[in-house]
Amino acid sequence: MLPIPFNSPFSTGNEWQYIQDACKEGKLAADGKYTQKCQQFFEKRYGFGKAYLTHSCTQALEMAALLMDLKPGDEVILPSYTYVSTANAFALRGCKIVFVDSRPDYPGMNEIQLEPLINDKTKAIVAVHYGGIACNMDWLTEITKKHNLFLIEDAAAAIDSYYIGADKKPKPLGSFGHFATFSFHETKNISCGEGGLLVVNHDNFIEKADEVWNRGTNKKAFISGQRKKYEWVGLGSAFAPSEITAAWLWAQLEEMDSIQKSRAKIWNWHQSNLPYLLAHFDLDWMNIPVHSIQNFHLFYGLAKSLKQRDKLLKHLKQKGILAVFHYQSLHASPYILSLIGQGQRQHLIQADKYSERLIRFPLYAGLDTEILKSLMTS
Missing domain, CATH: 3.90.1150.10 (Aspartate Aminotransferase, domain 1)
Structure with missing residues (x-):
């Protein structure tokens, strides 16, 4: 290894202690004590809607695409200068990806070029906050409302970043879109090796998000007594990470x-x-x-x-x-x-x-x- 590597994952010192505690709890699968701690951290600190831990930001984007019920032929606009996961999540649903250029002054998407790309097939705009640097969210919010489009924030690198809008009040990135996604990859500020988060900011998607996160089942409603049977009710996948991952992440979030x-x-x-x-x-x-x-x-x-x-x-x-x-x-x-x-x-x-x-x-x-x-x- 070179004396100065590009990245060196940071450890707080409490990661192994919390992993051992998770083992003592007797639950290492998803949605245990540490998963809840991490999700509640984001909901309380940033005022996000409902937070769902995932294995990666890639999976969080794929989960958002499922929640929007995108179909083959639907169009999704996103910047060309982004990581491949931003596009893959929607291409996997059969969507046509429409690329917008970056700004001349920094690598974020050029918001003023968006509107000419919108047509009857357009369903969503994905705002990528490059390097934790905010897109113009006033502009994006106005455009998506005007054309009745979904707004997804790819905030993979934007944990603890803020946007200052026309009202001059800083607002956390991840709180503007219908959905927002974050990464806890080892190169990010807060890391658990591989990990991600989906934020659902609209209440009408939460019940479906619970089902998608639980492999397309009504498991959560069944456990809470709202359903008599534990059944397959729609498309979903194993998006939720283990308690081992969540315990490591919690040690990072504390610091x-x-x-x-x-x-x-x-x-x-x-x-x-x-x-x-x-x-x-x-x-x-x-x-x-x-x-x-x-x-x-x-x-x-x-x-x-x-x-x-x-x-x-x-x-x-x-x-x-x-x-x-x-x-x-x-x-x-x-x-x-x-x-x-x-x-x-x-x-x-x-x-x-x-x-x-x-x-x-x-x-x-x-x-x-x-x-x-x-x-x-x-």
Whole structure:
């Protein structure tokens, strides 16, 4: 391993204690004490509707697609510059994926390009809060209400991020959409190795969400005495993770504030020092829009070209520092081109710019910036 890896999963010290406690409880399958603790944490801290732990953010998106009862031929609009799971969840339902470009000032979706893409087949817009940086939620809320569309927030990297709207009051990401999804992958601020969360913000979806989360059964209603039989009532899957995963996650959530404080310190160090330490590469540095209170998930710079990006990545690796590029635009992916043909490739200039030029620098709780500086100046 390099002296400075791109990511190093953080442990609070209580993870194993809570896993052992879960074992003593005698329930290691889903929906035990620690699952409830984690779900209630999000509902109480952020005012979310109903929270459901999942094995991953990918599964949370797939669960949302089931809840919306999307059909083959329905259209879903989402940014090209995102992780493949954002599209896969809806492609698996037979939906047509319609890609929108990124903004020129940061990698989030360009909201002003959305409305011309909407037609009678459009069912949903997926807002991806890239790197924990908020999309323009006033704009998105207005558009989805106007056209009677579902709004899904892919907040995979946006735990503890906020949007400042026209009323000037910060509101947590994940509280705007009909549905919102979060990731607890090992690269995220709060991690349990692999894990996710679906937020359901509209009460009329909760009964169905209970069924989908429980493999398409009325298990919850049966346990509570509302149903006499435990039956298969619709489509669903094994979305709920084990208590082992939930126990690990709970240890992280307990220490969220200290984890965020550590990440903020490192992010601010990057902002103050990397432009000076890498001045000879002449990068354009990360921009945070005024409507966003970010969560210090990532720190990036933009090279002037693909060639310059690769030169810098090689330079850093030779010094023992692993920096990485990020998403490859989905509109130009082999899978999409196999469906539409090479000649039909969209030209989404901004998404391609970020695919070719964006560089992510190491950022994790506990990163030793003194060692990082020493390696960079050696």
